[in-house]
Amino acid sequence: MGRIARYTRRTFLVGTAALAGGVAFGIWEKLRVLPNPLKPEEGAATLNPYLIVGADGITVIAPRAEMGQGVQSTLAALVAEELDMDPVSLTVLHGPPAQVYYNGALLSGHATYRDTATPGLFEAAADALSEIMPKALSLQVTGGSTSMVDGFEKMRIAGAAARETLKRAGAARLGVGVDALQTRDGAVVAPDGRKLSYGALAGEAAALDLPKSVELRPQSAWKYLGRDTPRADTLAKSTGTARFGADMRLPGMRFATVRICPRLGAGMVSFDASAAEAMPGVEKVLDLGDGIAVVATNTWLAMQAAEAVEIVWEEAPYPPTTEALERDIAAALDGKANTVFRESGDVAAALGSGEVVRAEYRVPYLAHATMEPMNATAWLRDGALDIWCGVQAPLLARDRAAKVAGLKAGDVTVHVPFLGGGFGRRTEPDAAVLAARVAVQMPGVPVKVMWSREEDMTHDFYRPGAVARMAGVVRDGRAEAFDAHIAAPSVSRQSTARIVGFAPPGPDKLHLDGAIDQPYGIANKRISGYLADVAVPVGFWRSVAASFNGFFHESFIDELAHAAGADPLRFRLDLIAPVHAPSAQVLETVARMSDWANKPPGVGRGVAFTWSFGTAVAEVIEVRDSPDGIRLTNAWIACDVGTALNPRNIRTQMQGALIYGLSAAMGGEITFDGGEVEQANFPDYDALRMNTAPRIEVEVLQNNVRMGGVGEPGTPPSMPALANALFDLTGKRARVLPLSRSFDFAL
Amino acid sequence: MSFFLSVNGTPHDVALPEEVPLLWVLRDELGLTGTKYGCGIGACGACTVHINGEARRACQVALGDVDGPVTTIEGLGTPENPAIIQRAWLASQVPQCGYCQSGQIMQAASLLARNPNPDDAEIDDAMAGNLCRCGTYKQIRAAIHEAARLMREG
CATH class of the missing domain: 1.10.150.120 ([2Fe-2S]-binding domain)
Structure with missing residues (x-):
């Protein structure tokens, strides 16, 4: 960071932070149970898997993928807070993938809003089990909006343990009792002002045992957490010096691209590369079985040659058109339900007792469309394989690459640079595996395999299309019954089958996230999930099932509000307030922010609320007609994340998640013909631009008992809030996404 | 055939076919990876550079058509x-x-x-x-x- 870092650096007096009465946190479980993979250079020492102390400064290992969500900066700030150091002064690295970096919160199933309930035996057992599995499976995964929930204790313990060890080393050297020492700006300080830098004590500290337990700084004493601390990656990302996977350079490296069967999961009947092989810069055309790779001296020359290869493809292993796929998904609703959550009451009886409101909703397949197309660089030499790839699950990539290369996992090293967007797409190891397959045919030669945008968009693990049939009854201005039947291909079954080789049987709760566990006090409520067996690859798309269930749930709540003759925000508040106060508070906040009660003339406004990933989010969208079509003018977001570690970062994540959802809701759809995806590049699958995005205001609340996620929860309510606003403006209820099918937007 | 390019004030002789887009000359030939590939068809702006001080999509300018000094993010x-x-x-x-x-x-x-x-x-x-x-x-x-x-x- 150098000089420029100092211009944003704040100076704080450390003072005598009172630690009396702090809570002791056990070290063993968090820091010593698994091997530390760090091998510091001469003159530096590692005190635990998250920290390297060198003479020239402190390096924090933030072992989560930095894909724009600011995760590495906040993880480092957790360590910095306990070390009494400005986070800006730290070096932050992803570090080597290793089991010790498993994500203990990944399978926790997200906190419900029922925070005050005493956990039963089942919940306690499930919680314990949820931590065991990620550890056993080495799930070092960035996903599910869980990084802070997982890292909040771990990273602070790592910092505090290091601090206390450094103090003991300092005490020995200075001849002073440990309790008399303070830590300040990267140094241990004696009462008489003598100080020793952490770096000077590193070697001695590394020889000491870690303390058995430590006390963490209480929130009231935080100097860096809870503030708009600058991110560690801003300077690099503003000067073109941040290294993404696509930017990899190695001596003698070749530039390659791939063309894989566009009928997803199928193979190649035959190919003719004779024309391609004669093109400038082309060194080799490789047979990959399900496609080809062109290795050349330049990426563009490789891409041109790949287009010139004549290929006969096999047929797709799924119905070849969008119409046929939609039919198969809807047909699942006529079969047996996979899951029925009877949340309350007697829905069948309630539906028989009044006039029933019915609606059917449909949403399309969606691509991730990260700004950086998929890519990976692989280098096989002397029986060892190195892969550089922006992945959200590096150990999965390592294991899968080892398999295709015929190597042991220990012979494969995955290096994780910055990710040019992830949104769930880079949880999949496919780009790393493909590069490994190319490297195997190019022994000794480093090869960067860069996908074209077209290859990226047509070979995604898509957000599945989904269908919902809803029924409800209103009485006296309130919802009396709410019945949802939701069908889609199962993301969890497909992804688990890809990872461990079989699809888990039993209820698929993930499939209903965003529909179940919404804090609405409706007397009779039932949510049923149906799984459609369709072989189009599907995967984790920002907010996963909540991305469609949020739309279904909140569109239908809006319809019920109108059927009840109630104000849509008041209607929600009346149902939510008795159940969960923090959720009611985000609705009240967004009402205040948007001045909901005083809607300006000529605009349409819609509201939506979704509880997802442990965070309550309410959003209001405002639309206005213009001579060029409908414009999105304003958006207001109120969220409650429990504990806000970096409020600015949370605001920008909420803003980005809203834009991601609105982009999909307005114009995003992946369609199929002949078994092939029809959208290939941004003109076919565009997103909000600066001139089409609404003005956005965000407020972050901290009333909830537990910490929630940040990266995803802003997406689900954005889509229904827009559809509800369009209804308010035009009187037309859109039940099918994208909304561009029903409305003309200004572009 | 070789083409003369001035990038961020540094002269280069580039031996590549004239139709290779400037983007891929910068990234693969000159190692200036700050300029990004996003779409290859001028639809996303990730490859924007300056030619003669004017913003251009480097994926849409062929090497043979570069008619002035180029500035990339690294030169800014x-x-x-x-x-x-x-x-x-x-x-x-x-x-x-x-x-x-x-x-x-x-x-x-x-x-x-x-x-x-x-x-x-x-x-x-x-x-x-x-x-x-x-x-x-x-x-x-x-x-x-x-x-x-x-x-x-x-």
Whole structure:
């Protein structure tokens, strides 16, 4: 960071932070149970898997993928807070993938809003089990909006343990009792002002045992957490010096691209590369079985040659058109339900007792469309394989690459640079595996395999299309019954089958996230999930099932509000307030922010609320007609994340998640013909631009008992809030996404 | 055939076919990877550079058609000595994933060179071709206003 870092650096007096009465946190479980993979250079020492102390400064290992969500900066700030150091002064690295970096919160199933309930035996057992599995499976995964929930204790313990060890080393050297020492700006300080830098004590500290337990700084004493601390990656990302996977350079490296069967999961009947092989810069055309790779001296020359290869493809292993796929998904609703959550009451009886409101909703397949197309660089030499790839699950990539290369996992090293967007797409190891397959045919030669945008968009693990049939009854201005039947291909079954080789049987709760566990006090409520067996690859798309269930749930709540003759925000508040106060508070906040009660003339406004990933989010969208079509003018977001570690970062994540959802809701759809995806590049699958995005205001609340996620929860309510606003403006209820099918937007 | 290029003030002789887009000359031949590939068809703006001081999509300019000196993000400023616009990007904490930001900054720099005090509508209009999937538009707009202010104050 150098000089420029100092211009944003704040100076704080450390003072005598009172630690009396702090809570002791056990070290063993968090820091010593698994091997530390760090091998510091001469003159530096590692005190635990998250920290390297060198003479020239402190390096924090933030072992989560930095894909724009600011995760590495906040993880480092957790360590910095306990070390009494400005986070800006730290070096932050992803570090080597290793089991010790498993994500203990990944399978926790997200906190419900029922925070005050005493956990039963089942919940306690499930919680314990949820931590065991990620550890056993080495799930070092960035996903599910869980990084802070997982890292909040771990990273602070790592910092505090290091601090206390450094103090003991300092005490020995200075001849002073440990309790008399303070830590300040990267140094241990004696009462008489003598100080020793952490770096000077590193070697001695590394020889000491870690303390058995430590006390963490209480929130009231935080100097860096809870503030708009600058991110560690801003300077690099503003000067073109941040290294993404696509930017990899190695001596003698070749530039390659791939063309894989566009009928997803199928193979190649035959190919003719004779024309391609004669093109400038082309060194080799490789047979990959399900496609080809062109290795050349330049990426563009490789891409041109790949287009010139004549290929006969096999047929797709799924119905070849969008119409046929939609039919198969809807047909699942006529079969047996996979899951029925009877949340309350007697829905069948309630539906028989009044006039029933019915609606059917449909949403399309969606691509991730990260700004950086998929890519990976692989280098096989002397029986060892190195892969550089922006992945959200590096150990999965390592294991899968080892398999295709015929190597042991220990012979494969995955290096994780910055990710040019992830949104769930880079949880999949496919780009790393493909590069490994190319490297195997190019022994000794480093090869960067860069996908074209077209290859990226047509070979995604898509957000599945989904269908919902809803029924409800209103009485006296309130919802009396709410019945949802939701069908889609199962993301969890497909992804688990890809990872461990079989699809888990039993209820698929993930499939209903965003529909179940919404804090609405409706007397009779039932949510049923149906799984459609369709072989189009599907995967984790920002907010996963909540991305469609949020739309279904909140569109239908809006319809019920109108059927009840109630104000849509008041209607929600009346149902939510008795159940969960923090959720009611985000609705009240967004009402205040948007001045909901005083809607300006000529605009349409819609509201939506979704509880997802442990965070309550309410959003209001405002639309206005213009001579060029409908414009999105304003958006207001109120969220409650429990504990806000970096409020600015949370605001920008909420803003980005809203834009991601609105982009999909307005114009995003992946369609199929002949078994092939029809959208290939941004003109076919565009997103909000600066001139089409609404003005956005965000407020972050901290009333909830537990910490929630940040990266995803802003997406689900954005889509229904827009559809509800369009209804308010035009009187037309859109039940099918994208909304561009029903409305003309200004572009 | 060899082509002469001036990039960030440094002369280069490039031996590549004339139809190779400037983007891939910069990235693969000259190792200037700050300029990004996003779409290859001029639809996302991630590859924006300056030719003769004007913002151009490097994926849409063939090597044989480069008719003046090229400036890339690396030529605008460095981590040790960032340009004013890059300082504004820092002050507004613009980037999320950061992949599109080189192109955003080059586009914004060309706007400010033409129009030292753009209003919101002029900014939106000039930046409409630059896609950001993270949705950092609000911070980009704020950074452009901040850069304009810093430039006015000298």
